[in-house]
Structure formats: C-alpha cells, structure tokens
Amino acid sequence: MRIVKGTRKIPNKGSYSITGASGALESIVNSLITDERVFHIDCDNWLDLINQQLQLEEGHYHPWPRHASPSQMMTQAPEKLKKEGWRSVRMALTMNIRFWIMRGFIAGVLLQEHARKFEFFKNAVTVLRWGAKTWAGVPAEDRGAIFEASFINGVRRLYLDAIMEHASASEEDRDVMLSLLATEARALIKDIEGNVPSEGHPVYIWSYHKNCWGAACASLGYYNLQMLAHASPNESKGLLRQAGTVIYKPLTVMQSTTNIIHGSCTVHCRI
Numbered sequence: 001m002r003i004v005k006g007t008r009k010i011p012n013k014g015s016y017s018i019t020g021a022s023g024a025l026e027s028i029v030n031s032l033i034t035d036e037r038v039f040h041i042d043c044d045n046w047l048d049l050i051n052q053q054l055q056l057e058e059g060h061y062h063p064w065p066r067h068a069s070p071s072q073m074m075t076q077a078p079e080k081l082k083k084e085g086w087r088s089v090r091m092a093l094t095m096n097i098r099f100w101i102m103r104g105f106i107a108g109v110l111l112q113e114h115a116r117k118f119e120f121f122k123n124a125v126t127v128l129r130w131g132a133k134t135w136a137g138v139p140a141e142d143r144g145a146i147f148e149a150s151f152i153n154g155v156r157r158l159y160l161d162a163i164m165e166h167a168s169a170s171e172e173d174r175d176v177m178l179s180l181l182a183t184e185a186r187a188l189i190k191d192i193e194g195n196v197p198s199e200g201h202p203v204y205i206w207s208y209h210k211n212c213w214g215a216a217c218a219s220l221g222y223y224n225l226q227m228l229a230h231a232s233p234n235e236s237k238g239l240l241r242q243a244g245t246v247i248y249k250p251l252t253v254m255q256s257t258t259n260i261i262h263g264s265c266t267v268h269c270r271i
Contacts, residue, residue, distance in 0.1 A: 004053045005043075018056045025057050029098040032105055033154035034207040039109070047106070054099065062088070063095035070126040077131075090144040093131065097146050100124040101155060108165060115173075118166040121159040128152045149195070150208035156188050157212040160219045167226075182223040188216040 007020030031038045043049070064073050073096060081089045104120030107113040132152060135143040145151055163184060167177035192213040197205055 004049050007049070007053050007056055009052065018052060018059070020053070020056050022057045022060045024053050025095070025098050025102060029101050032101065033151070033158065034203065036105070036158070039105070047110075050102070050106075054102075057095060061091040061095040063092040063099065066099065068096070070123050070130075073127055074130050078134075086138075086142040090142065093127070094144050094146050097124050097127060097155075101158070104158070104162060108162065114162070114165040114169040118162045118177075121155070121162040124155055125152075125159050128155060149191070150204065153188070153192060153212040154208050156184065157215045160184055160188070160215055164219060164222065178223055178226055181219055185216040185219040185223065189213060189220070192216070 004024045007018060007024075009016045009018055064076070073093070077089055077093065080092070100120045100123045104117045104124070107120060108117035128146060129152070131143065132147045132149070135147060140148055160181065163177050163181045167174050167181060170177070192209055196209045196213070
C-alpha cells in the first residue's frame with residue numbers, strides 16, 4: 001500500500017494527470033493469492049486510492065478496456081502479438097487478469113456482490129486456461145508468470161470460493177453452482193496431485209500447491225454434504241463417506257505444520 005498511497009493526482013489544464021509508481025496491483029494480487037488473510041483496509045479512502053492506482057497502471061500497461069470480455073481478449077491477443085510482440089501482450093494480459101482478481105475480491109469481501117465476484121474470477125480463469133494451452137511451449141519470461149501452473153492454481157482456489165459463495169447466496173443458481181463447484185474441485189485435485197514440487201520455498205509449495213489442493217478437497221466435501229438434502233437414506237451414507245474422505249485428506253497432510261490452523265479453518269468454513 002505504500003506505492004498506492006504515494007500515487008498523486010496533479011491538476012493539468014482543467015483536467016489532471018496521475019503520477020506515481022506502477023507494480024502495486026501485482027504485489028496486492030500476489031499477496032491475495034498467496035494468503036488472502038493478509039488483506040486489510042487501513043484508511044477511509046482505500047477504494048478511491050486503489051482506483052487511482054489502477055488508472056495509473058492502465059496508462060503504463062495499456063490493457064484491454066475494463067469492459068472487454070474474455071472472448072474479445074482471446075480473439076485479439078494473437079493479432080496483438082503479431083503486431084506488437086510479447087512484451088506488449090504480456091503486460092496487457094497481466095493487467096487485465098490481475099484487475100479481474102482484484103475486482104472480484106472487492107466485490108465479494110467489501111460489497112457482498114457474490115454474483116459479480118463469480119463473474120470476475122470466471123473471466124480470469126477462462127483466459128488463464130486459454131493462454132496456458134495456447135502458448136504451452138512459450139517460455140514464462142515471454143508469455144508471463146500468470147500462465148504458470150502455480151499462479152493458475154492459486155486463482156482457481158479463489159474461484160472455488162467465488163463459486164461456493166454464489167451458490168450460498170443465490171437460490172436460483174444454487175444447483176448449477178454446486179455442480180460447477182464439484183467439477184472445478186475435482187479438476188484442481190487431479191491437476192495438483194502428483195505435481196507438487198519436491199523442492200522450493202515452503203510458502204510457494206504450500207500457497208500455490210498444497211493449500212490449493214486442500215481447498216479443492218474441502219470444496220468437494222462441501223458439495224457432497226449439500227447433496228444430502230436431496231438424497232435417499234442409502235445415498236446419504238455414500239455421500240457422507242465421500243465427504244468425510246475428501247475433508248480428512250488435507251488435514252492429514254497438514255499435520256505438524258503451521259498450516260494445520262489454516263487448513264482446519266478452511267475445511268470448517270466450507271462445511
């Protein structure tokens with residue numbers, strides 16, 4: 001937030017210009033993906049400051065307009081790459097993806113607008129999956145760190161939260177959201193199992209791999225428990241068994257680590 005608070009609006013011939021340093025959005029979003037518990041607001045005009053910082057960084061990185069859809073970006077990005085090169089595309093896409101994540105977090109946590117939070121994270125995950133597949137053979141320094149599996153794991157974990165919150169808040173969309181939750185949770189579990197790095201900084205391994213896997217297990221357990229409301233007695237036994245299995249798995253992995261508290265809270269809050 002030091003960077004954000006250092007950004008200033010300067011009057012300029014009846015209008016204004018914004019001066020300051022870029023990079024704040026990247027730092028804030030990386031912190032949220034690593035562990036959203038770091039989030040706090042320490043001033044009354046926090047939203048105004050964030051919006052001012054976004055305007056500054058939009059001027060630096062030249063992303064797609066805020067109203068641009070994933071389909072627009074996925075259609076136009078290859079052409080932009082041909083005309084402007086990797087640096088231009090990387091900076092623009094990085095800005096748009098991080099903008100969606102930031103807007104999604106604000107919509108859910110501050111404004112309690114769960115449908116909008118879901119849409120923002122859905123947009124981010126859609127483009128991330130597309131880019132990772134389309135440019136699978138391109139070095140990370142060219143296509144950008146946002147298309148690395150670790151970053152995508154972290155965003156998908158937050159996407160599970162968005163789906164679950166929308167399911168809880170919207171009776172109309174509940175069944176569709178719960179089905180999507182199960183699909184996304186199973187996919188994340190499958191993608192992470194067997195692919196956790198054996199070496200690396202503990203924060204990286206836990207935040208972008210093990211905690212994402214644990215959150216996906218807890219989400220799948222939550223889904224099974226929600227299905228109990230419409231299950232027969234025989235089906236209920238199976239659902240309870242499945243829920244218990246997937247909920248217990250991350251707790252056994254997190255034993256004897258500082259993340260046992262975070263993991264237990266994650267499971268408890270999802271149930």
